Amino acid sequence: MLISETERLSINELTVQDAPFVLTLLNTPTWLRFIGDRGIKNLDEARNYLLNGPIASYKRLGFGLYLIKLKEGDIPVGMSGLIKRDGLDDVDVGFALHPDYTGKGYAFEATAAVMTYAREVLKLNMVVAITTEDNTHSISLLQKIGLHYKKMVTLPGNQKEYMLFSLP
DSSP states (O other), rough: OOEEEEEEEEEOOOOOGGHHHHHTTTHHHHHHTOOOOOHHHHHHHHHHHHHTTHHHHHHHHSSOOEEEEETTTTEEEEEEEEEOOOTSSEEEEEHHHGGGGSSSSSHHHHHHHHHHHHHHTSSSEEEEEEOOOOHHHHHHHHTTOEEEEEEEEOOTTTOOOEEEEEOO
């Protein structure tokens, strides 16, 4: 299902057919460093990740992580979307691009479209974001979409501290 389109991108719900791309994305060095190892090492685990993560979230909450594809060539390049995390009062926007497609503005373009979708279609009053202090690219993107640093937070079951960004 199409969620949004930009000049260069389409943003769609993920399906189990996206498992090969998800397997690759979740094992890139940037995903592992900034988001964390999800233990997804084969196609079956990638399919289960999709079924129990984004696809279950669409059914339960009406939103989740979405596939970012280049319109030209219908090429998957990353994910952006909305997550309801334990330990956060508000919905969290997240994004990740395959390293081959970074530095071209796709993450900003897709995440700005997801924020518009959250506001205009889902009618969410507040969307926040979290990132690590060393993820300078994410910090910059969050500021570019209008979010501001609020405080440090720790999520349940995780000892890592994250920067929480929200609307002013």
